[in-house]
Amino acid sequence: MFVIRTKNLQKIFNKGKKNEFSAIKGINLSIDEGEFVAITGSSGCGKSTLLNLISTIDSPTEGKIYIYDKEISNMSDDEKAILRRKIFGFVFQQFNLINSLTVLENITMPMRLEGLNSWKSEERAKFLINQVGLEGKGNNKISEISGGQMQRVAIARALANNPKIILADEPTGNLDSKSGMQIMEILKDLNKSGITLIIVTHDLNIANTAERIIKIKDGEIVES
Numbered sequence: 001m002f003v004i005r006t007k008n009l010q011k012i013f014n015k016g017k018k019n020e021f022s023a024i025k026g027i028n029l030s031i032d033e034g035e036f037v038a039i040t041g042s043s044g045c046g047k048s049t050l051l052n053l054i055s056t057i058d059s060p061t062e063g064k065i066y067i068y069d070k071e072i073s074n075m076s077d078d079e080k081a082i083l084r085r086k087i088f089g090f091v092f093q094q095f096n097l098i099n100s101l102t103v104l105e106n107i108t109m110p111m112r113l114e115g116l117n118s119w120k121s122e123e124r125a126k127f128l129i130n131q132v133g134l135e136g137k138g139n140n141k142i143s144e145i146s147g148g149q150m151q152r153v154a155i156a157r158a159l160a161n162n163p164k165i166i167l168a169d170e171p172t173g174n175l176d177s178k179s180g181m182q183i184m185e186i187l188k189d190l191n192k193s194g195i196t197l198i199i200v201t202h203d204l205n206i207a208n209t210a211e212r213i214i215k216i217k218d219g220e221i222v223e224s
Helices: 047-054 077-087 103-113 116-133 149-160 177-192
Strands: 002-013 019-031 036-040 062-067 088-092 165-169 196-201 212-217 220-223
Touching: 002 047, 002 196, 019 047, 019 149, 019 196, 019 220, 036 047, 036 116, 047 062, 047 088, 047 196, 077 088, 088 149, 103 116, 116 149, 149 165, 149 220, 165 177
Parallel strands: 036 196, 036 212, 088 165, 165 196
Antiparallel strands: 002 019, 002 062, 212 220
C-alpha cells in the first residue's frame, strides 16, 4: 500500500517574477507503508522542498499529492493541519524544542494540544522518554541537556500522537558522528516497528542506512 504518492509534482517560487525559480520539476514518487526512504542530494537541490510538499506544510504549484490514496489539493488549511497531526511526526535539524520547558513538558505538548488529559499525556511521555534512552531526564530543562539528547527528545515528541509516518529533515545535521548514528539507530528501530520513515540528508553514510535512496538533482529525481 502506498502511503504517499505524487503525480507530476512541481513547485515554482516567485512565479511570474524576474526571480522565478523552479525548485521541484515534475516529480512522480511512491512510498510504501513501512518503508525507510532517504531523500538525498546536494544543498539547494530541492529535497527539503519536496519534504515540505509531501507533508502538506507547503502546497505545490502543480501536480497532485496522495496520502493513503486521499488526494489533498482540495483540503483546507485546517484539514491539512489535522492530517499532519494525525499522520505525521516531524524531526528537524534544529530540534525546535522549547528551552524553558522540561523534557517531559516538551513531549506532552502535542498530546495536550489534541485534548489528552495531563495524566495520560504524562504517562505516555514517560514511556517515550524511556523508549529513546533518556531515563531520568524528564525533569531536566532542555537547556540542561546535550544536542544528542535534544534530538532524542524531538523524536519522542514526534511519536507523541502515534504517527504513521515520521519525516526527518537532516536529523543528524547538528550532531557529532557518534550521536548521529545513535539517533539513526533509534529511527531504524521505529521503522522496524512498522512506522514509515522518510529522511532528508546530504550525508551519504546516513542515506545508505535506508532501504531505498531517492537522489534529487536540480529539482528532479535522478536515481530511485
